[in-house]
Amino acid sequence: MEFQTKYITPDIKLSCYEDKLFKTEVVFEHHMLIWFMSGETKIIQAEATHVFQAGDVFLIPRHQLSTVINYPKDGLPHRTVAMHLSVERLKTFYADLDIQLQLPVSQKIRSFDRHPLLESCLASLLPYFDVEGPFPVHIAAMKINEAISILRLIDSDIDNVLANFDEPGKIDLVGFMEKNFMFNMPMERFGYLTGRSLSTFNRDFRRHFGATPQRWLTQKRLELAHYEIIQKRKKPVDVYLEVGFEDLSHFSFAFKKQFGYPPTKGGG
Template sequence: MEYLAKYITEDIKLSCYEDKFFKSDIMFDQHMLVWFLSGETRIVQADATYVFGKGDIFLIPRNQLATIINYPKDGHPHKTVVMHLSTERLRDFYAGKNINPGHFTSRKIYSFSNHPLLESCLASLIPYFEMKAIPEDIAALKIMEAISILRTLDKEIDDVLANFEEPGKINLSDYMEKNFMFNLPIEKFGYLTGRSLTTFKRDFKKAFAMTPQRWLTQKRLELAHYQLTQKKKRPLEVCYEVGFENLSHFSFAFKKQFGYAPSELLTRQ
């Protein structure tokens, strides 16, 4: 995979994937504002799937689990401008403002496609990627401008951007049943359910009577079998959607669990 990135600062980058395909399971530590220049992205969450392409602008809130699949399209690479809206920047922006955000529970991705103000703000960044260095205050001003525009476009966005709470302790069983298909370290699952690693493992064993890794593998294989037999999906597609890192590992684990390879289901069907 050929990946190229140009940075204005650590919070603003031009990202480019030249290859045919890139997939990653991610927990976003910061809010992320993305503007598409070319290519296509499929974002799969527990309860929704989004597809974005050229010209689209969207905001992914922090602490969200998602599978990200990036593709080139129409002969052009997957290319985006990405702006991280860090907690530190947002605290500076909201300092002195009388904002009392509500309890943020939404998991959705916010789309602002084809809006001239936001597109103009992000497009103005392009020339800076060709410069060797720019003053830090210029980058900060661009981020502040983007935040101001987002607040203009969505009056409820303060509930997202001005909320600085860390994940609290939540029902572990419910959360894992909804999010087992995301291939993240156990430590991340612990953080998102409001637990230390030790507490997470202890509570997990009480809830499921087995280790997290064994349970995750079993649940992913069960979902894969359903997708293959009932949804008639291809093994490569299913492999990444249910949380496996590559097709060979998926095929080995599937055959060990069910006694036949995923490809054999295609022949039977």
Template sequence: MDHISRYLTPEIKLSCYEDKFFKSDIMFDDHMLIWFISGETKIIQYDASFLFKKGDIFLIPRNQLATIINYPSNGEPHKTVVMHLSVERLKKFYQNIELVKKPIPENKIYSFNNHPLLESCLASLVPYFDLKSHFSEDLASLKITEALSILRAIDKNVDNVLANFDEPGKIDLIGFMERNFMFNMPLEKLGYLTGRSLSTFNRDFKKHFNTTPQKWLTHKRLELAYYQLAEKKKKPIDVYLEVGFENLSHFSYAFKKLYGISPKQLI
């Protein structure tokens, strides 16, 4: 994978993927504001999928599980400007802003397609990546404050997301796992998102599902793959990444072991 990241600060970077595609299951610790210079990204959540391309701008809230697949497009690499909006930075920004208490934010990605103010703000960062001189913290702070101020001006509900500093509380394990089994996350992360330590997560999982997380996850992913192949008539090459497998050969082996036939035999 030919991936280049150039940082102005730990919070602002220019990201470039040259390869055919790059896939990752992610859960960001920071909110991520992303502007597309070129290329495409497919983002898959448990209940929705999105396709973003050149000119698009979107916000991925922190602690959201998603599969991200990055593609070059029209002969151009996958290239984005990314702004990390950390909890620490946001607490400073909101400390003198009076907020109305709002309900818990939805688990969704916020799209600001081709918005001229946001695009101007993020595009203004690009020339700095070619400078040899140091990009000061004061300038970084000004740029992040500008982006946050624009976000608040164009979406009145964004405070509901950005000013929510709560850590995940203990939630229903069965419902969470049924929604999110296709995301290839470490068990520690899954435990964190359900409000549990790793040991409590494993204990509760065994009690509810009567098996280990690894066995249950593999079986659920193969069930989803079978449905996508048999009912949706998708190809194995288009299915294995989206159901949580890392490579096609492992997927094909596990599928045949469970169902007695190869994925291709269902097409």
């Protein structure tokens, strides 16, 4: 079964996946509020790895590089309800509020420990996925505003995340790439997140690293995989996705070419 997503509005969706594994690497354009119904998700970011299961509610801030690996669990499909909190919607919500932002603020994933108010808000959307015809725009706006209001009620720091409408500016390329090389993103996306056009990103990258981005990224990912397999004794099948490879056989070929032995030998 393919990954299935049903939208009742462009900002509210139900996702379902029943096969063994679904992996994607994303930078969300909008904040994502997610209620987990069944299955399991591992979200890998530069500084932390999170695992979410049925009942969990969490917020992924926008513009954060993430590897997302979804699994069915306990015979149940991977199912979530997700709400996009777009910049446009948030600007409207905050237009009449006097908010003093405290920047910079941590853009880490925020977990709300199966909070009953958020769970109730998102669960109330389920019947609408079975109704034929367009979802009323005013009801969608009410539901999203309800979710934002609950977030503000239960997280005193959330305004510094949701009401920050800044776009990425030009930042230190070396520091960013050393921290985020394991994410298999298009070069255009790396450029955007470091505040550069693609041509400027490629030029700055060659100047700082003395190699093309793709060659350097492959080398860094293989070095990380080698460390995980040799030092931490992890299995190749548990490593290749997390370090930025998409295919196990391609990973094994590249690993053997780099180190002289296949990853299954573990250096032995």
